[in-house]
Amino acid sequence: MAAYVEETARSYPNPISSQEMAGSFKRPSSSKYRSHESAPGHGTGTDYQITFQGAGPGSYPLGKDSVHYIGDNDPQCVGNCDGERQAIYRFWRSNKRDHKYAITPQLQEKDMGVENEDWKKAAGGYRPEPKNGKPVFYLLREQLENTVPVKLFYSYWPDNTLLHAGSGNPPGVTVGNGRGKHADLGIIGYAYTSQQSGTVPLYHYRYGNYGASKGKDIDDFYTIDPSQEVNLGGGPIPPRKARDGDWQYQGIECYVYSGEDPSAPKRQYRDIGKIGPTGQCINKRGWYAFEADDQPFNWRVYNRGGYPGGYGNGPSGQTPGVLGFGNPDNAELLDEEANFEWLYGLNGAIKGAVPRFLGFEDSYDSQYYYYLYDTTYPWNGPIFGIQYQLNDVPCCPNTTCNDEYSERPRPCCVPNDHFYSHFYEIREDSWETTKSRISINDISTNGVKEAFLPIATDDRRLLFRYTSTTGSFKRGEVLNGWIITSVVYFGDEMRAGIIELSAGTVGNTFTYNGTITSADGATAIVLAGYGIPNKAAFAGVYEFPKRISYYQVEINPKALIPTRTLDAAEAEAVVDNNGSITEVLMIAGGKGYKNPTVEAINPRVLDAFSPGDKSRFMQDGVVRAPENEIQNSFLTPDTSNQIDDNVRDTFTDYGVDIGQIPFASDKNAEKVKLKKAILEVSEITEDGEIMSIRVVDGGAGYNQSEPPTVMIVEPETFDYKSPEIAEGNEEQVRKTITQMGTDFAYKFKDAMPASEFNQFNNYMTSSFVTATAGPKTAVVDTYLRVPDREDGHETKYCFDIPAKCISIPVSGTLSSVPANWESLFTYTTADPGVAEWYKDSSGLISDAFRKGDAYIDNMSSAYGAFGGSNCITSAQPKLYNIRRWFDMPCAFLAAGGDEAGEQKAYGYLVYKYNASEEQEASFRVSLEIEGKTIGSMGSDFMDFLNGMQKPRLTPTRKVSGGYKTWSCRQSGVDGRCYRDPTNPSDIIFVPVGLDENTFDYNRQGFSEYEQFRLWLGDNLTGGGLTSGSTSWSWVDDETTSSTDPNTGETTSTTTSYGGTTSTSYTAFTVDCSPDPGSTNVPNHDCWDKYVRASGAPSDAPLNVYCGYDVNGNGIGGQRFWEIRGPANGTVPDGYTTPTGPVNPFCSQCTGSSTYPIWSIVFGGGPPACGLDNVNDASIAVDPQRIYDHGDGVGKVMQMGSYDGTMLVRNWLTGGSIQLGRTIRNMGNPYFDECDGLNSWRAGNSINDDII
Helix, strand or coil, X not given: CCCEEEEEEECCCCCXXXXXXXXXXXXXXXXCCCCCCCCCCCXXXXXXXXXXXXXXXXXXXXXXXXXXXXXXXXXXXXXXXCCCEEEXXXXXXXXXXXXEEECCCCCCHHHHCCCCCCHHHXXXXXXXXXXXXXCCEEEECCXXXXXXXXXXXXXXXXXXXXXXXXXXXXXXXXXXXXXXXXXXXXXXXXXXXXXXXXXXXXXXXXXXXXXXXXHHCCEEEEECCHHHCECEECCCCCCCECCCCCEEEEEEEXXXXXXXXXXXXXXXXXXXXXXXXXCCCCCCCCCECCCCCCCCCCHHHHHHCCCCCCCCCCCCCCXXXXXXXXXXXXXXXCCHHHHHHHHHCCCHXXXXXXXXEEECCCEECCEEEEEEEECCCCCCCCCEEEEEEEECHHHCCCEEECCCCCCCCEEECCCCEEEEEEEEEECHHHEEEEEXXXXXXXXXXCCHHHXXXXXXXXXXXXXXXXXXXXXXXXXXXXXXXXXXXXXXXXXXXXXXXXXXECCCCXXXXXXXXXXXXXXXCCEEEEEEECCCCCEEEEEEEECCCCEEEEXXXXXXXXXXXXXXXXXXXXXXXXXXXXXXXXXXXXXXXXXXXXXXXXEECCCCCCXXXXXXXXXXXXXXXXXXXXXXXXXHHCCCCXXXXXXXXXXXXXXXXXXXXXXXCCCEEXXXXXXXXXXXXXXXXXXXXXXXXXXEEEEEECCECCCCCCXXXXXXXXXXXXXXXXXXXXXXXXXXXXXXXXXHHHHHHHCCHHHCCHHHHHHHHHHXXXXXXXXHHCCEEEEEECCEECCCCCCCCEEEEEXXXXXXXXXXXXXXXXXXXXXXXXHHHHHHHHCHHHHHHHHHHHHHHHHHHHHHHHHHHHHCECCHHHCCCCEEEEECCCCEEECCHHHCCCCEEEECCCCCCCEEEEXXXXXEEECCCCCEEEEEEEEEEEEEECCCCHHHHHHHHHCCCCCEECCCCCCCCCCCCEEEEECCEEEEEEEECCEEEEEEEEECCCCCCCEECCCCCCCHHHHHHHHHHHHEEEEEEEEEXXXXXXXXXXXXXXXXXXXXXXXXXXXXXXXXXXXEEEEEEECCCCCHHHHCCCCCCCHHHHECCCXXXXXXXXXXXXXXXXXXXXXXXCCHHHCECCCCCCCCCCCCCCCCCECHHHCCCCCCCCCCCCCCXXXXXXXXXXXXEEEEEXXXXXXXXXXXXXXXXXXXXXXXXXXXXXXXXXXXXXHHHHHHXXXXXXXXXXXXXXXXXXXXXXXXXXXXXXX
């Protein structure tokens, strides 16, 4: 099984995928459009498709996730083969009483159907169930046996979403658009009609009845676990809370998969290339319209892989397509089975043995994802291949000739030749991956290494998946001998996370799928990480550089996502022509409210040029007060109540809460009636869902074009105590202050009636205590609070007008009285009690005068209202600046509440966000693999392989040329295009220059002897190929007799037609002592020694094939002593069986009975064959990259790196999604837990208890 992407997941689905490009396209129907084909079905207005062969990066639009091996794409399922599963999400809109179902975590326009309101507004009214938005069940993405489609229907009246499993329409429902009809929204997946392994029933309940008067209020509801639902009636499983049983059981709709299954949403593919057909034992005669043997484009030239004109030093190493085969002017391609060799050449099988590149579907800004690779067996074809051509010249003569050289037939040599190929594959049960490595490198971007984490054999981190729903791993825990330094969890949608292990400790190795357990009992399985040799992964997020400012807030712990008991309600006010609110429409009813308060903001507060618009005081960007406002503000209060006028203006400008203000002035000085509306909740369910809001008083002055915001809040309070003024011992201070109040009151005891004195005494005593000890009161709380102010957490707004420019003389209190002001109180000495009080309080009075004067002095300046400073200082949370959402901290719990054991929650909110202007970016992912052969011959084979000569990397192809192709580009990748021979309307794109990932020995620097010796090793003797010659002589005497008619004497005449001749060939010698044909073992190291066959150990590491069929299956091959040599009667094509001797390398040529009249002496053999040429010698890896690993591991082979480029698109989708998630999470948008702090594992229940 070749290397493959075992699984991958993304934090949000791609806005568009490659699959959407696989549909049909329409040719223009205009008569001006000129079609290349006038045949029926190919003209204007007809459909066409674009075929993407997937043979190189960019050959799929928007990319494709894969470990790409060249060849015909052949996806094979290796995990969850019962079908890839589609998550189904559930949403609830209480005021419409409708449950909606969708395949995405956020509702899209397509999910809303034919609405009678704006789809965005309608979608905004739905809230996810459960609150954390996880799927409620899973369907199949594609139809399998015994499954039926599940279709989605929606009606805006009644507001109802309906699921139907099966063909046709749901019973009792009218399908269509309009009132009382359900629109068909299409298929959302497939489900089983009967119970299958791993499936669960999908129970159907219904609120209301289609045939009854309640027909306008219907809700079809579906669940796989009624025990976690509420308000259900009937059915086989009791609900969590029965209540009134408003939703009645209808039956089982179909059988689906549970969302709790850890493997539910993943289907694992081995998406590799299928090699073949290829090899000399394949019948290729019908692939092309080959020319005659004396022409350049004949079948022999094709099988040799050589240039049509012949090549003086071996084959050209070019593919048939580049050489010109397939061009109708040369040798037209007749059979699509020729495509593999046409594209990849004779050594295409070796090219397909190892990965060509890593493929990725395009990703998007701020999209978190991970990839897990399986490298258990990285081979998909042969590691080595040899192809050659033999002849039978050493065994000549092999026929008779009658030509100009003889007067009668003579023995002669017409060579018989035959093509051979041997492909050697490492067996899967003989390979062991010892290490995997993955790395991330920048290409056109910065910061990639900081944003992505590799997780492989030597990395001290783990990629894991939770298998439990409670507990979590935390920083500081000990795991398998390691100390956990951090944990990031990607959320329940992906269910995976990363654990960082301390570099300062050395623990034990981990195993794939091994179970790990946290201190609080959470369980998970390990997917990749330290010590796991055959897995490699990377995870992270790429973000285009942004400008993000955020600040910290204290959060009510109830606001944390998993524990949140309140879903916000949303409402919209309707304003009539008179400016009154007549109705409040519920957009979303929310959930969890107990005593909600409804408010409509004051009328015209935010309207431009309205009575509440303070911008009328703005001139040239500077605040200008109305005439005399400053002066009037400092006038001594008198009967004119001028200060009261200013206060009244403020009340009028900023609200109508104070009293019943009947009118205010607009920009035209016209009277406008302003009155705040009064609203109240009129219906709320047991679950705290607000169903309706009643208008008690519609108010006045509201803008019809801009209705007021309706705020629905759930008030909570907490006790707040102001700081104490007095300092010192609290008990003593309180006693002193209490006594002071009592003493003060008693001084006036005789001056007032007793009943009044008692009231006065109580008042003074409590007032003194309250004023100095700090009042305590109940304050309305919210989900968010400004955290305790720290140094630097403030903002100053400063003016640049010098204070001395404006001086307002104001007399102070203390300076206006005589220096001996104490004499004013001399009369009090007449009463000893008053004198004692004066003695105790005179210092306080003096201090009050001094502070009052200081205040007046400050007010005398231009900035008196600001305490004499030219800056206004206000509390402001400290702003932090980051460039990526990834760097946003997570919300967390911390000890520190007022009560023992109480926790505080802290989160982060965005202050400002500016997106990036960059359009796209890319980075490179590299996968490297190390491994070795195992078994009794594993180590020896690694030594043999390491001893081979260093090959040369096959050069990339040139882009130009091609007889039947033309240069073109797809997604920035160079390639060639050609018309599909079987469908002229289809243009096929084939990348070039990108598939030559193999090594060969075909080019200058490697002789045919060296190529042949790579295969035979030291079994090939003689030090080189020689120019051999086979000679033979024959005697062919003809004796004739004649009788002299005169004498009658008979005489005999003998004429000799015999002779000697020879034929040259390329000769070689093989060590045949002993004969391998007898021992089944070669005398020296070679590829055939390690083939698992007769005579070899049962765990030998190799298989040998002569080729691969159309399905990519290997065709059994032979070792060198098992082939048959060519002889008279042999058909040259490799797919036929030659008629020569078995084991021709060690066979002796013998005389043939074909020529009984001749006495012949043979000059050849053994071998009983000669070498025509070596067509190809290729290897998939560089044997010089084998090294001794040490530690008892032995020699290992380095494979790769195999690289891929991830393209990241900067679509607004990514940044906006993360902005929304940041606000929702009140912190990092990617992780539900991070930095090893308390994990948010709660909140998984569909119906949380209302607390």
